[in-house]
Amino acid sequence: MQVPTWCSKHTTSNFILCAGPVGTCGGVLCRPGSFSVFFPFQAATETDADRRAYAVWVSEIMLQQTQVATVIDYYNRWMQKWPTLQALAQASLEEVNELWAGLGYYSRGKRLQEAARKVVSELAGQMPRTAEDLQKLLPGVGRYTAGAIASISYGQATGVVDGNVIRVLCRLRCIGADSSSPAVIDRLWDMANALVDRSRPGDFNQALMELGATVCVPKAPLCGECPVKQHCRAWRRVEKELAFASQKLFGKLTPVPDVEDCGVGGCPLCPPATEPWDSSLGVTNFPRKAAKKQPRAARTATCVLERRGCHGAPEYLIVQRPSSGLLAGLWEFPSLPLAQDLQEEKQREVLADHLRAWTGWPVVAGGLRFIAGCPHLLSHPPDICGLLPAPGWGCDPGPCLVPVPLGDGGGVPRLSCVHGHEEGAEST
Numbered sequence: 431m432q433v434p435t436w437c438s439k440h441t442t443s444n445f446i447l448c449a450g451p452v453g454t455c456g457g458v459l460c461r462p463g464s465f466s467v468f469f470p471f472q473a474a475t476e477t478d479a480d481r482r483a484y485a486v487w488v489s490e491i492m493l494q495q496t497q498v499a500t501v502i503d504y505y506n507r508w509m510q511k512w513p514t515l516q517a518l519a520q521a522s523l524e525e526v527n528e529l530w531a532g533l534g535y536y537s538r539g540k541r542l543q544e545a546a547r548k549v550v551s552e553l554a555g556q557m558p559r560t561a562e563d564l565q566k567l568l569p570g571v572g573r574y575t576a577g578a579i580a581s582i583s584y585g586q587a588t589g590v591v592d593g594n595v596i597r598v599l600c601r602l603r604c605i606g607a608d609s610s611s612p613a614v615i616d617r618l619w620d621m622a623n624a625l626v627d628r629s630r631p632g633d634f635n636q637a638l639m640e641l642g643a644t645v646c647v648p649k650a651p652l653c654g655e656c657p658v659k660q661h662c663r664a665w666r667r668v669e670k671e672l673a674f675a676s677q678k679l680f681g682k683l684t685p686v687p688d689v690e691d692c693g694v695g696g697c698p699l700c701p702p703a704t705e706p707w708d709s710s711l712g713v714t715n716f717p718r719k720a721a722k723k724q725p726r727a728a729r730t731a732t733c734v735l736e737r738r739g740c741h742g743a744p745e746y747l748i749v750q751r752p753s754s755g756l757l758a759g760l761w762e763f764p765s766l767p768l769a770q771d772l773q774e775e776k777q778r779e780v781l782a783d784h785l786r787a788w789t790g791w792p793v794v795a796g797g798l799r800f801i802a803g804c805p806h807l808l809s810h811p812p813d814i815c816g817l818l819p820a821p822g823w824g825c826d827p828g829p830c831l832v833p834v835p836l837g838d839g840g841g842v843p844r845l846s847c848v849h850g851h852e853e854g855a856e857s858t
């Protein structure tokens with residue numbers, strides 16, 4: 431394998447962030463107020479390694495894409511309900527989804543539960559003990575989560591790279607290439623692994639993430655208060671520019687050597703020649719990302735089917751999504767992706783066909799009525815909903831529809847029926 435050549439400014443060998451006792455080295459661990467990021471109390475005080483790892487694991491999975499303030503209540507309820515891996519392994523997916531409701535990215539909860547079952551059934555209830563094994567053996571555990579669990583719970587000297595760490599390291603070492611590219615990500619992991627404090631890896635990793643979350647923030651970073659500014663090449667570049675501007679103002683211009691010149695052509699970590707350093711941005715020149723893809727518009731029809739049930743109360747049809755893919759296994763009003771250019775009349779026919787297939791009842795296209803459009807954004811893909819009621823979809827005086835397994839394989843979801851509250855149910 432060819433080793434990439436980068437210029438000397440991207441190395442970690444010439445600086446160290448923290449290696450001494452708290453309060454003595456001026457590194458990231460010495461900053462007062464470190465660890466205001468969410469660190470589970472259970473994990474800090476738990477003496478059993480499996481329970482400690484489980485607590486860190488749950489918090490790390492919940493914190494993916496979700497803010498600390500939102501997570502705390504969910505985390506506490508989760509740990510109360512399933513304080514151990516064994517308890518989680520016995521939970522049903524419905525229970526997991528119920529507790530996860532509102533937290534988003536539901537596959538996270540599902541994977542946690544699957545992984546807990548795997549630990550119990552295949553690993554004799556013992557969590558893997560290294561970052562490498564955690565990543566290899568547990569579904570849903572990526573490199574970051576594995577590093578966080580191993581360093582915080584087991585004291586393994588392994589780094590972590592999340593969005594905050596990417597920002598800090600890219601600024602510290604003026605990494606201006608696309609920070610989501612494999613070359614940059616690999617280099618950042620190398621740096622994180624080289625920098626991590628061997629004696630307190632968990633504390634160090636949390637402090638570095640904290641630094642990114644509170645000081646080295648995306649906009650308007652607080653460089654003046656930063657404990658590692660002396661090591662920061664982006665900050666030094668800004669200082670040098672300010673010194674140069676001041677000299678110019680007072681007519682005492684002396685040549686300043688450009689310490690940031692790397693002298694290595696085609697360095698894969700430097701900013702591309704087409705996007706040089708922009709003085710107006712200062713340290714926020716870094717990190718850089720490739721331009722985002724434009725969101726793709728998609729239209730989905732969501733159908734509300736109502737009927738009067740056994741005792742005259744309104745009932746609504748809900749279906750279960752397939753067990754894999756977006757929002758896997760969750761229940762919803764039946765929905766159907768619609769072609770962009772379909773005429774309304776044609777849409778009704780397509781919908782009626784599907785509703786007939788879903789329910790087995792004679793749904794008439796003419797009986798469907800558009801209620802409202804609802805643009806909203808899912809991470810993938812953006813979605814526009816239309817609501818269509820089907821009054822009286824062949825009301826059967828027999829028992830209500832309770833989950834009827836129609837199978838995942840044919841793409842036909844399971845059917846169920848929910849009872850509406852009289853006062854809340856609108857007649858459609």
Ligand code: SF4
Nearest residue numbers: 646653656659662665
């Ligand atoms: Fe970030 Fe500024 Fe600190 Fe550099 S000096 S690490 S840019 S906060």
